[in-house]
Amino acid sequence: xxxxxxxxxxxxxxxxxxxxxxxxxxxxxxxxxxxxxxxxxxxxxxxxxxxxxxxxxxxxxxxxxxxxxxxxxxxxxxxxxxxxxxxxxxxxxxxxxxxxxxxxxxxxxxxxxx
Amino acid sequence: xxxxxxxxxxxxxxxxxxxxxxxxxxxxxxxxxxxxxxxxxxxxxxxxxxxxxxxxxxxxxxxxxxxxxxxxxxxxxxxxxxxxxxxxxxxxxxxxxxxxxxxxxxxxxxxx
Numbered sequence: 001x002x003x004x005x006x007x008x009x010x011x012x013x014x015x016x017x018x019x020x021x022x023x024x025x026x027x028x029x030x031x032x033x034x035x036x037x038x039x040x041x042x043x044x045x046x047x048x049x050x051x052x053x054x055x056x057x058x059x060x061x062x063x064x065x066x067x068x069x070x071x072x073x074x075x076x077x078x079x080x081x082x083x084x085x086x087x088x089x090x091x092x093x094x095x096x097x098x099x100x101x102x103x104x105x106x107x108x109x110x111x112x113x114x
Numbered sequence: 115x116x117x118x119x120x121x122x123x124x125x126x127x128x129x130x131x132x133x134x135x136x137x138x139x140x141x142x143x144x145x146x147x148x149x150x151x152x153x154x155x156x157x158x159x160x161x162x163x164x165x166x167x168x169x170x171x172x173x174x175x176x177x178x179x180x181x182x183x184x185x186x187x188x189x190x191x192x193x194x195x196x197x198x199x200x201x202x203x204x205x206x207x208x209x210x211x212x213x214x215x216x217x218x219x220x221x222x223x224x225x226x
Contacts, residue, residue, distance in 0.1 A: 035216075042202065043157075043216040058213075090156055099213035100144050100206030105156030 023091030118217030
């Protein structure tokens with residue numbers, strides 16, 4: 001069965017370190033998204049991609065970067081982790097030409113920055 | 115900023131009762147979706163309603179959309195303990211670049 005996976009599921013890191021969160025989908029979807037979820041803010045879009053070599057900034061992109069070298073993967077990198085980036089991160093994917101279709105979510109990565 | 119705002123923020127009901135939650139949004143939309151999130155898990159898509167539709171059903175779920183009031187409601191009938199979760203509306207709008215914008219969610223507790 002097709003799925004979307006994230007790794008690691010839990011990560012503790014220190015301020016200033018570079019961290020990469022992995023997202024892998026086997027749906028063969030064009031579109032992939034990274035969100036963060038914080039209490040009181042719902043889900044906020046960090047970065048998204050509509051295809052290989054395409055990346056775009058979302059609502060809260062400062063301090064994050066992504067790259068899309070193939071259809072299946074969209075890794076999220078925190079260049080220099082900050083305590084404000086402690087959050088739960090969700091990756092999602094969808095088919096179609098834009099981001100308004102049904103999205104399939106991964107299980108999430110809980111990141112703690114000390 | 116959040117396009118969708120859910121109301122109430124939290125809801126507690128007995129098993130067998132109906133649960134209703136509402137979502138209001140600010141700009142014209144292409145479609146509106148509802149998602150469920152169980153504790154510690156990712157979101158799961160429940161239903162999508164297009165801007166030219168007024169009502170949609172899926173099993174025990176009923177969604178209505180009133181574009182004149184910029185609001186939607188999700189009704190869960192005959193609730194079960196397994197319906198305990200957070201429910202989020204998400205809007206797709208041209209103003210948001212045809213991407214989904216999520217509301218803050220409604221936490222539903224169904225007591226056995």
